[in-house]
Amino acid sequence: MKLQPIYIFLAISVVGLLFAWANTPKISTYEIVAKESQNSNDDYDKMMDVLTHPRCMNCHPSDHIPKQGDDSHPHYFGMARGEDDHGFEATNCNTCHQSENNLNSGVPGAPHWALAPASMAWEGLTRAEIAERLLDKSTNGNRSHKELVEHMTEDDLVLWAWEPGIHANGEQRTLPPVSKEDFKKAVENWFANGAVIPSK
Amino acid sequence: MADKENGSKKVSRRKFLVRGGLGTIGVVAIGAYIFRNPIRRELLGFANSVEAPFTDNTDRPMVWFEVTANNEILLHSPKMEMGQGTFTGIAQMAADELSVSMSQIKVVHAASSTGNVDSFATGGSTSISGLWKPLRELAAMLRVMLIKEAALKMDIGSDELLVKDGVISGNGKMLTYAQAAEGVENWEVPDVPALKDKKDYKYIGQPVPRVDLDAKVYGDPIFGMDAEMSDMLYGAVVRPTKIGSTFVSADTSAAENMPGVVKIIVEEDFVGVVASSMLEAEKAKDAIVVTWDSYNSLDTSTIKKMMTVGNGNSTTIQKNGEAFREDDDFESLEFRSPIGAHAQIEPNGVVASVEGDSAIIKISTQVVSITRKEVAKRLNLDTEKVNIVPTYLGGGFGRRLHTPHAVQAAVMSKAVGKPVKYFFSRKEEFQHDMFRPPTHHVIKGKLNSEGYLDTLEHEFVSGDVATDSALIPNALTNVLGADVGAIRGGFIQYTAIPNFKTVYWHVVLPFATSWWRSLGLLANTFVMESFIDEMAIKASKNAVDFRLQQIGEEPIDIRLKNVIKAAAKKANYHEEVVNGRAMGFAASIDANTPCAQVAEVSIVANEIKVHKVTVALDPGLAVNPDQIRAQCEGCVIMGMSAVLYEQMFVEDGELIPTIYGPYQMALMKNAPKVIDVVLLQGKDTPGAVGEPPLGPIGAAIANAVRRLTGERLTELPLKISRASKL
Amino acid sequence: MEISLTVNGVLKTVAVTDVNTPLLWIVRDTLGLKGTKFGCGKAACGACTLHVDGEAVRSCSFPVKFAEGKEVTTIEGLGNRDNPHPVQQAWIAEIVPQCGYCQPGFMMATAALLNKVPNPTDEDIDKNIINVCRCGTYYRMRKAIHKAADLQLNRESNESKEL
Structure with a gap:
């Protein structure tokens, strides 16, 4: 006997919905569960698509070495975190990086250019692990959800990802896969909806 | 050999003139030194074992020395100062024969219209060795001339006069050189006097500080990039990014109205733009749309395939005894070296002014005479009317043996009627370098029953070095059948081996390759000395003893053995791994200068770390031992940079990378903390210094890695394989 | 537009058409201090290193507008033959x-x-x-x-x- 595709689809949907329901106990109705769940994941995914993009991840290293380029190679010339996330004593981020992109040299820049603190090392982590670190005050710079939203939607260095300037060879740096406006909305929605980290 | 033939009789008195007052109150001594044509030398010998002589312009006399009113000697150097310390060495040589103090000698680059300029080049580690005899003879002649005038003025016999620090004295009277020279119109030119005995040298042999030290520490504007002319404009030239592009057409409409643009120049072979500032010229350049007829797409693997032994034409450049037979049982290894960039920090640049029928070109160049001829030819000027004014070089390394940018700047200057300054961007430097050619090598050896080599064969393929360069006529390459640059270091020095053979294969690459400091030496010695080390291991012999047993008994062989012994002794060479470190040994002869090195190496974080390098070098008489040490240190570091990190790639027909960083080079952290240099003097005249120490470093490091990890590295840049990572 | 900056202890006012002109070229070509070198223009080689308010800066990648009101020191101002650093x-x-x-x-x-x-x-x-x-x-x-x-x-x- 052949099972109609529609039944297979329904069966999967029901299982999926039950699964979602089981994981969101506060939500009481079938309809809302489905909608909220979908949106929540969508916001989370968009946010994570950005956070895991090289424009963001290159400055959240796990080995204290900033990365460069879409291949995330180690920063040339042996630059590293140093004592205060700004490189070494005399040769630091600001030796080359200023508060805005340099279109002559191709050196990127933004206000308070620096590595994210070591506690915010995301490189090599799963999306869920990144989200956990993001929400954990002990690893996020003691930020509340409100402060996190502000940081992620207003900070010049975060938003630099959408105006990353040109490489030394004159070519544009690639942008994160989600637009700046969509990212901001996604971050706001995700936090507004309780900053739930979907399970795998 | 050279010494026998360039004795004092070679100084032509007909060409030796003296005249007074060229811009100074003192005197100008003018002379030309006739020297032997290098092409007449035994051809392959010139290429490989003998220091090339100094070759001057013999068409007319020009300035060597000026005596200034404040009793200083201006020495117009026919050789360029590019860091190798030539100015200091020749100042020492002149000071001793002139009996002046070092502080009284000022060295300047001879300009082509006023000075005696080398008709060949500054390169090949020949400056001090080539000038050793002629410069001292000229200085001694000037001393005799000045004493003679002083004798007349003071009415004392020349024989009764003594000279010290440029002051001539006798019978209680004294005159400075400047006073002696003042007012003299008709000079009597003497025969070449006897040169001083070595024990009477005050400066030769001493580690006197560089004469350009202050200028370089206080930031004086001495380089080509610093040159200016009044009312100067800036030029830029559009260059293709793809290999093999030829110019088809240019759309200059967008650039024409851009701010600052003065003129756009479309020539048959280039498109240039002149603007009032460098940044405006660069921006306008970027707005010019040029159509190029480009090469089909090439990549690194295509180039590697081309560069394979068996491709192209071959020449046997050395042969002794019998070659391998097909059924022989032998060890064989293949090696490769990549495309290397010069990466000198000062970009190629020039300021040109063409006015009427004459031109002035300020430029950092290694080829003053060739630049002059090229500019004159393109602009249809009388060569005599082109004055090349050389500056200090912000690194030469062979890159500045090609100066077509001087021609382009001159064309642009003529087009706008003003001086034009033009220099390369860093991307242009990397994509339009005259690269060190990639090479491929097959080397085979067979041990005899005593565990020494019975037969050794090295076949290698290289792109052009000397071939198709402005310096060496292709006729010479055709006569030799081999590229005199590519075969540097390709000669087997273990001549006690009964049977050996070296075969050179020539492949023409689709991009320009040429002189890179030490030429073929870097790759050829890496290969030969790696293989010798491998055979020593196979024979279970100490690598130093293995080498010593297979070197001949000629004078150069004795000198080679001596540097090998000296390096091994100084480094306390051994073949055990101690505290994670191992030693590697290698030796070479280049331009008649033998060099041996011991590298002490460990593996740190999966990378090769060089802790210490011991160098033994026999450059003959050491005019300035400190600068010879500096050259050894520099060669070790530049060499380890080349063998550990550097390589150019070809991707979609483009040479990449185009910036430092991606083009990885040795930094401070990579340089050995200790470089021990032992100098030997195996002959009593100065020999080549600036390149020979680049020979052994590659194999010395690779041989140390072999002892550490068991892995024989056969490709530059050296990277330990995953299996060997500790 | 005019930019005022102190170079080697001397107050200088320079007219610039583009405030993003690298400080390197202002120092070299406008002020004629050639000791600071152009090597790559990409902040990679360090030949153009000078000090801005005492900090090492690669001047090929430093727009002159950021030097407004600041103290710039070049090799010529670090020390001289009479008073070397x-x-x-x-x-x-x-x-x-x-x-x-x-x-x-x-x-x-x-x-x-x-x-x-x-x-x-x-x-x-x-x-x-x-x-x-x-x-x-x-x-x-x-x-x-x-x-x-x-x-x-x-x-x-x-x-x-x-x-």
Whole structure:
């Protein structure tokens, strides 16, 4: 006997919905569960698509070495975190990086250019692990959800990802896969909806 | 050999003139030194074992020395100062024969219209060795001339006069050189006097500080990039990014109205733009749309395939005894070296002014005479009317043996009627370098029953070095059948081996390759000395003893053995791994200068770390031992940079990378903390210094890695394989 | 537009058509101080290193507008033949330069290092001095950096004795 595709689809949907329901106990109705769940994941995914993009991840290293380029190679010339996330004593981020992109040299820049603190090392982590670190005050710079939203939607260095300037060879740096406006909305929605980290 | 033939009789008195007052109150001594044509030398010998002589312009006399009113000697150097310390060495040589103090000698680059300029080049580690005899003879002649005038003025016999620090004295009277020279119109030119005995040298042999030290520490504007002319404009030239592009057409409409643009120049072979500032010229350049007829797409693997032994034409450049037979049982290894960039920090640049029928070109160049001829030819000027004014070089390394940018700047200057300054961007430097050619090598050896080599064969393929360069006529390459640059270091020095053979294969690459400091030496010695080390291991012999047993008994062989012994002794060479470190040994002869090195190496974080390098070098008489040490240190570091990190790639027909960083080079952290240099003097005249120490470093490091990890590295840049990572 | 900045202790006002012009070219071409070198224009080689308010900056990648009101020091202002900086004294004592082109950048980077770390270890030097030298003078430079630190510390202790 052949099972109609529609039944297979329904069966999967029901299982999926039950699964979602089981994981969101506060939500009481079938309809809302489905909608909220979908949106929540969508916001989370968009946010994570950005956070895991090289424009963001290159400055959240796990080995204290900033990365460069879409291949995330180690920063040339042996630059590293140093004592205060700004490189070494005399040769630091600001030796080359200023508060805005340099279109002559191709050196990127933004206000308070620096590595994210070591506690915010995301490189090599799963999306869920990144989200956990993001929400954990002990690893996020003691930020509340409100402060996190502000940081992620207003900070010049975060938003630099959408105006990353040109490489030394004159070519544009690639942008994160989600637009700046969509990212901001996604971050706001995700936090507004309780900053739930979907399970795998 | 050279010494026998360039004795004092070679100084032509007909060409030796003296005249007074060229811009100074003192005197100008003018002379030309006739020297032997290098092409007449035994051809392959010139290429490989003998220091090339100094070759001057013999068409007319020009300035060597000026005596200034404040009793200083201006020495117009026919050789360029590019860091190798030539100015200091020749100042020492002149000071001793002139009996002046070092502080009284000022060295300047001879300009082509006023000075005696080398008709060949500054390169090949020949400056001090080539000038050793002629410069001292000229200085001694000037001393005799000045004493003679002083004798007349003071009415004392020349024989009764003594000279010290440029002051001539006798019978209680004294005159400075400047006073002696003042007012003299008709000079009597003497025969070449006897040169001083070595024990009477005050400066030769001493580690006197560089004469350009202050200028370089206080930031004086001495380089080509610093040159200016009044009312100067800036030029830029559009260059293709793809290999093999030829110019088809240019759309200059967008650039024409851009701010600052003065003129756009479309020539048959280039498109240039002149603007009032460098940044405006660069921006306008970027707005010019040029159509190029480009090469089909090439990549690194295509180039590697081309560069394979068996491709192209071959020449046997050395042969002794019998070659391998097909059924022989032998060890064989293949090696490769990549495309290397010069990466000198000062970009190629020039300021040109063409006015009427004459031109002035300020430029950092290694080829003053060739630049002059090229500019004159393109602009249809009388060569005599082109004055090349050389500056200090912000690194030469062979890159500045090609100066077509001087021609382009001159064309642009003529087009706008003003001086034009033009220099390369860093991307242009990397994509339009005259690269060190990639090479491929097959080397085979067979041990005899005593565990020494019975037969050794090295076949290698290289792109052009000397071939198709402005310096060496292709006729010479055709006569030799081999590229005199590519075969540097390709000669087997273990001549006690009964049977050996070296075969050179020539492949023409689709991009320009040429002189890179030490030429073929870097790759050829890496290969030969790696293989010798491998055979020593196979024979279970100490690598130093293995080498010593297979070197001949000629004078150069004795000198080679001596540097090998000296390096091994100084480094306390051994073949055990101690505290994670191992030693590697290698030796070479280049331009008649033998060099041996011991590298002490460990593996740190999966990378090769060089802790210490011991160098033994026999450059003959050491005019300035400190600068010879500096050259050894520099060669070790530049060499380890080349063998550990550097390589150019070809991707979609483009040479990449185009910036430092991606083009990885040795930094401070990579340089050995200790470089021990032992100098030997195996002959009593100065020999080549600036390149020979680049020979052994590659194999010395690779041989140390072999002892550490068991892995024989056969490709530059050296990277330990995953299996060997500790 | 006009930019005012202090260069080697002297207040300068320069007219610029583009405020993003690299400070390097203002220093070299407008002010005629050629000791600061152009090597790559991409902040990669360090030949253009100078100080802005005492900090090492790669001037090929530093728009002149950011120098407004600031103190700029170039190799010409670091010291001179009559009054050399300890770094310059050490460079002379160790006969460091070969071709010399990269040396001003290295000396400026070293002077900035000694301001922050008066007695740097080899590791401090390796981390902070990351300019590029093609002649391979690193070996002598390392010796000169240690010597410069000694000279500067001695100079300071002599000065404090005099007080």
